[in-house]
Structures are given as C-alpha cells and as structure tokens.
Amino acid sequence: xxxxxxxxxxxxxxxxxxxxxxxxxxxxxxxxxxxxxxxxxxxxxxxxxxxxxxxxxxxxxxxxxxxxxxxxxxxxxxxxxxxxxxxxxxxxxxxxxxxxxxxxxxxxxxxxxxxxxxxxxxxxxxxxxxxxxxxxxxxxxxxxxxxxxxxxxxxxxxxxxxxxxxxxxxxxxxxxxxxxxxxxxxxxxxxxxxxxxxxxxxxxxxxxxxxxxxxxxxxxxxxxxxxxxxxxxxxxxxxxxxxxxxxxxxxxxxxxxxxxxxxxxxxxxxx
Amino acid sequence: xxxxxxxxxxxxxxxxxxxxxxxxxxxxxxxxxxxxxxxxxxxxxxxxxxxxxxxxxxxxxxxxxxxxxxxxxxxxxxxxxxxxxxxxxxxxxxxxxxxxxxxxxxxxxxxxxxxxxxxxxxxxxxxxxxxxxxxxxxxxxxxxxxxxxxxxxxxxxxxxxxxxxxxxxxxxxxxxxxxxxxxxxxxxxxxxxxxxxxxxxxxxxxxxxxxxxxxxxxxxxxxxxxxxxxxxxxxxxxxxxxxxxxxxxxxxx
Ligand SMILES: Nc1ncnc2c1ncn2[C@@H]1O[C@H](COP(=O)(O)OP(=O)(O)O)[C@@H](O)[C@H]1O
Ligand SMILES: [Mg+2]
Numbered sequence: 288x289x290x291x292x293x294x295x296x297x298x299x300x301x302x303x304x305x306x307x308x309x310x311x312x313x314x315x316x317x318x319x320x321x322x323x324x325x326x327x328x329x330x331x332x333x334x335x336x337x338x339x340x341x342x343x344x345x346x347x348x349x350x351x352x353x354x355x356x357x358x359x360x361x362x363x364x365x366x367x368x369x370x371x372x373x374x375x376x377x378x379x380x381x382x383x384x385x386x387x388x389x390x391x392x393x394x395x396x397x398x399x400x401x402x403x404x405x406x407x408x409x410x411x412x413x414x415x416x417x418x419x420x421x422x423x424x425x426x427x428x429x430x431x432x433x434x435x436x437x438x439x440x441x442x443x444x445x446x447x448x449x450x451x452x453x454x455x456x457x458x459x460x461x462x463x464x465x466x467x468x469x470x471x472x473x474x475x476x477x478x479x480x481x482x483x484x485x486x487x488x489x490x491x492x493x494x495x496x497x498x499x500x501x502x503x504x505x506x507x508x509x510x511x512x513x514x515x516x517x518x519x520x521x522x523x524x525x526x527x528x529x530x531x532x533x534x535x536x537x538x539x540x541x542x543x544x545x546x547x548x549x550x551x552x553x554x555x556x557x558x
Numbered sequence: 559x560x561x562x563x564x565x566x567x568x569x570x571x572x573x574x575x576x577x578x579x580x581x582x583x584x585x586x587x588x589x590x591x592x593x594x595x596x597x598x599x600x601x602x603x604x605x606x607x608x609x610x611x612x613x614x615x616x617x618x619x620x621x622x623x624x625x626x627x628x629x630x631x632x633x634x635x636x637x638x639x640x641x642x643x644x645x646x647x648x649x650x651x652x653x654x655x656x657x658x659x660x661x662x663x664x665x666x667x668x669x670x671x672x673x674x675x676x677x678x679x680x681x682x683x684x685x686x687x688x689x690x691x692x693x694x695x696x697x698x699x700x701x702x703x704x705x706x707x708x709x710x711x712x713x714x715x716x717x718x719x720x721x722x723x724x725x726x727x728x729x730x731x732x733x734x735x736x737x738x739x740x741x742x743x744x745x746x747x748x749x750x751x752x753x754x755x756x757x758x759x760x761x762x763x764x765x766x767x768x769x770x771x772x773x774x775x776x777x778x779x780x781x782x783x784x785x786x787x788x789x790x791x792x793x794x795x796x797x798x799x800x801x802x803x804x805x806x807x808x809x810x811x
Contacts, residue, residue: 427613432674
C-alpha cells in the first residue's frame with residue numbers, strides 16, 4: 288500500500304481529536320451567532336413591528352428588574368464610599384470623596400453591575416423561556432400561525448434589553464450615589480447638597496453619554512445571548528437547563544470582554 | 559363556496575419527498591395527492607415520519623428533495639411572505655398540542671385571531687367561546703395549559719387550529735390519549751367540518767376507528783414510503799403483508 292492509498296483509504300468517520308473538535312464547534316457557534324445577528328437586524332428593520340409585544344417585554348425586563356438593580360447599585364455605593372474614604376483619608380485627599388464616588392459609579396460600577404445582575408436575571412429568564420418554547424414546539428406553532436418568531440420573540444426581547452439597560456443603569460447610578468452619600472455622612476456630616484455639588488462639578492455629558500451607550504451594548508449582549516441560546520435549545524428539559532445556564536455564563540463573559548473594548552474606545556473618542 | 563380553484567386539481571400534492579436527519583433517512587420518496595374536500599388518513603408505526611411529513615406540508619421543515627403544492631402553490635420554494643399567506647389557510651394541530659404555556663386557554667385560541675383578523679376584542683372573545691364549545695372545553699377558558707390534561711390540550715389545540723376557518727387541516731394524532739367517547743366526538747367534529755365547509759384534511763392517527771368514521775382515503779407509511787393507498791374498503795381487501803399485519807394488530811387492541 289502506498290502512502291497515497293493509505294491517506295485516501297482512511298475511513299470518513301474517524302474519531303476527532305478533542306481540541307480540534309472544540310475548535311470546530313467554537314467556529315460553528317460564532318458562525319451561527321453571526322447569522323443570528325444578521326437575521327435580528329433584518330427583522331428589526333422591516334415592518335410589521337411588534338409594538339405591543341415590545342412594550343410587554345420592556346415591562347417584563349425593565350420595570351420588574353428595578354428593585355434588584357436598585358439594591359445592587361445601592362450596595363455598590365456603600366462599599367465604594369467606605370473603601371475610597373479609607374484610602375483618601377490616608378492621602379489627605381478626603382475632599383475628593385464625592386467626585387471619586389460619582390465618577391466611578393457613573394463611568395464603571397453602575398453600568399457593569401447592572402449588566403451583570405441583568406445577565407443573571409434576564410439571560411437565564413430568556414434562555415429558559417425560549418428554550419422551553421423551542422423544545423415543546425411552541426416556536427413551530429408560532430411559525431405555523433404565519434407569525435415570524437424572530438420578530439415576535441427575538442427582536443422584541445433584544446430591543447427591550449437595549450432600551451431598558453441604560454434606564455436601569457441610571458437607576459443603579461442614582462441609588463449608588465445616594466447610598467454613597469449616606470455611608471459617608473455616617474462619619475462625616477456632609478450635606479447632600481454639598482456632596483452632589485462637589486461630586487458633579489466636573490461631570491459632564493461626555494461622561495454620562497458613553498456610559499449609557501455602553502449600557503445599550505450590554506443590553507444587546509444580554510438579550511442576544513438569551514435569545515440565541517434559547518432558540519437553539521434541543522433535547523427536552525435537559526436542553527432547556529443547558530440553554531439557560533449557558534445564556535448566563537456567556538452573557539456575563541461577553542459583557543466583561545465588551546467592557547474592556549468599550550472602555551478603550553471611549554477613552555479614544557471621549558478623551 | 560370554498561371551491562374557488564379548479565376542483566379537479568388536488569388541494570395538496572406531494573411529489574417524491576425525501577427527508578433525512580444526518581444519516582437517518584426518514585422519508586424516501588413519498589408521493590400522495592389529497593383531493594379537495596376529502597379527508598386523508600395517514601397510518602404508520604410511530605417513528606416512521608408521519609409528524610415530519612405534516613411539518614413539511616406547512617413549511618416548518620424543508621424536504622431534501624421533492625415538491626409540495628398546496629392549492630397549486632409550491633410550498634417548498636415560496637418566499638416567506640407568500641408562504642405565510644398559504645399558512646393562514648391551514649389549521650395545524652401538533653402531536654403534543656404545543657399550546658403557548660404563558661397564555662391562558664382563551665388567549666391561546668385567540669392568538670391567530672388577534673394576529674390575522676380585524677375582529678374587535680369582544681368579537682374575538684365571542685368566537686373563542688364558540689370554538690371552545692365545539693371541542694367541549696368552554697369551561698376551561700381561564701386555565702393555563704400546564705393545569706389541563708393532555709387530552710384537553712389536544713382539544714384546545716384543535717380549537718386554535720380551527721380559529722381562522724381554514725380550508726385545509728393538518729392534524730397530528732387528534733385523538734391519541736383521549737377517552738373513546740371524546741375521541742369519537744373529535745372524529746365527528748372533523749367529519750362535520752368536512753361536510754359543512756368542504757375542508758380538506760390530512761389526519762395522522764393510530765386510531766383504527768377513525769378509518770371508518772372520517773376517512774375518505776387511507777395511506778400507509780412504512781420505511782419512508784407510501785406502501786398502500788386507497789379507500790378504506792380497498793385497503794381492507796389488500797393482500798399486502800404489511801397492510802394486513804398492521805390492520806390486524808390494530809384491530810386486536
Ligand atoms: N428535528 C429532528 N431532528 C432529528 N431527527 C428528527 C427530527 N424530527 C424527527 N426526527 C426523527 O425522524 C423520525 C420520525 O419522526 P416522527 O415524524 O416524529 O415520527 P412519527 O411517525 O411517530 O410522527 C424519528 O426517528 C425522529 O427521531
Ligand atoms: Mg408523530
């Protein structure tokens with residue numbers, strides 16, 4: 288047998304080497320994701336629009352997450368205030384406390400904490416909901432009723448996430464700054480008025496706007512991962528669990544990775 | 559009234575349908591015509607691809623090869639918009655009913671009406687009540703799908719399939735899991751639909767009684783192909799070993 292024959296006569300279904308398989312599956316996953324995003328953009332831009340369902344999702348995703356986000360924002364405010372105070376006092380720069388808290392909440396802590404909390408709540412929720420609709424043929428049923436499931440389920444959820452994340456981020460910012468002041472006021476009786484004046488002295492639109500843009504991107508990532516993992520669920524109840532878990536893991540991961548890239552871009556464009 | 563097209567042309571025409579999932583060949587050259595206004599019963603063991611066949615007909619899955627025409631429209635190659643126009647004329651009952659589990663029974667049946675009719679809210683409610691009464695489920699209006707039995711889900715699914723007054727019905731085991739009395743009622747309903755409104759139906763079933771009550775024609779699916787097709791009488795006189803075997807087995811149960 289010549290070398291050439293040996294190669295060509297290799298059976299087709301040879302066992303795949305572990306790492307190679309992972310690589311191939313990763314490429315496939317990104318390919319499918321790209322296609323999914325393309326379908327989302329097309330479905331979002333062409334009529335008919337699902338206005339009523341969008342509003343319902345905004346309520347579901349936005350209004351009902353408000354308490355959780357407010358709590359998380361508030362906790363971060365307290366922690367930041369306590370930690371920074373300690374450091375600033377050591378350097379004799381205590382008067383910078385308000386601006387440090389306001390800046391770090393608006394620029395970073397507010398958006399990222401909101402996005403991570405929402406990855407957990409909404410990523411899991413959407414992943415499980417769409418996943419179970421997929422495996423019980425409800426998505427087929429929607430399609431059979433001549434309704435586009437992409438428009439009806441995916442576009443509405445992703446858009447709702449994109450619209451609500453900036454608003455929720457503002458809520459988290461507000462709560463964080465308030466509790467930041469309270470925590471500070473316990474040891475140092477700065478009036479709220481003064482705290483706010485000092486804190487926002489140097490904060491302008493260029494600080495707030497990029498952060499809200501960032502929150503919008505985070506919203507896109509969270510909605511996308513929930514919908515994508517949900518819509519490709521298969522294999523009964525177990526598949527629903529997998530879809531939900533992977534949606535949370537992937538959206539948290541991509542939120543953090545996107546944050547790195549976005550901060551870099553923001554520093555470039557809003558110096 | 560519904561016979562707008564040339565009535566000699568079949569309402570549904572399947573030509574040489576092939577479908578495989580990976581290595582597994584499910585359909586291997588299915589040819590079938592369903593004449594307008596008639597009810598075709600598709601019989602076959604479980605796992606032979608009866609559900610897949612119905613999903614091909616409404617375009618939820620694409621055949622690997624072959625053509626499907628519904629009212630002369632080529633379902634396999636229609637653009638989505640036109641496919642959806644055809645889908646609006648078809649009532650589809652899924653094997654497991656596939657009710658939307660975030661909606662009440664009432665809203666499930668109302669879904670197609672809200673999407674595709676100009677009816678007012680109150681008219682929709684009226685129509686939903688009527689539809690649910692037809693399948694004997696009017697008392698479950700406000701229940702959630704998770705809280706009703708499998709047989710009840712089937713009946714709600716049937717009401718939902720009937721909501722838009724379809725020309726064609728595709729029913730996947732409409733009376734599996736129902737008690738004999740309800741199963742008989744469902745059969746009666748399907749027959750009434752066909753007689754009063756000239757609905758064309760494809761019904762997948764295991765229930766041999768349906769052969770006598772609703773079928774105009776019967777087709778038997780085995781190993782990916784139609785092994786026998788004809789009127790119930792023709793089928794009973796068949797000497798094809800598979801057909802004889804299948805009919806006997808079922809009769810004994
Ligand atoms: N989406 C799918 N992916 C892979 N295999 C499938 C899919 N749908 C159906 N099958 C397979 O096709 C075969 C026929 O299924 P089905 O049409 O549900 O049978 P039945 O005649 O009982 O309705 C089964 O073996 C099933 O596993
Ligand atoms: Mg089936």
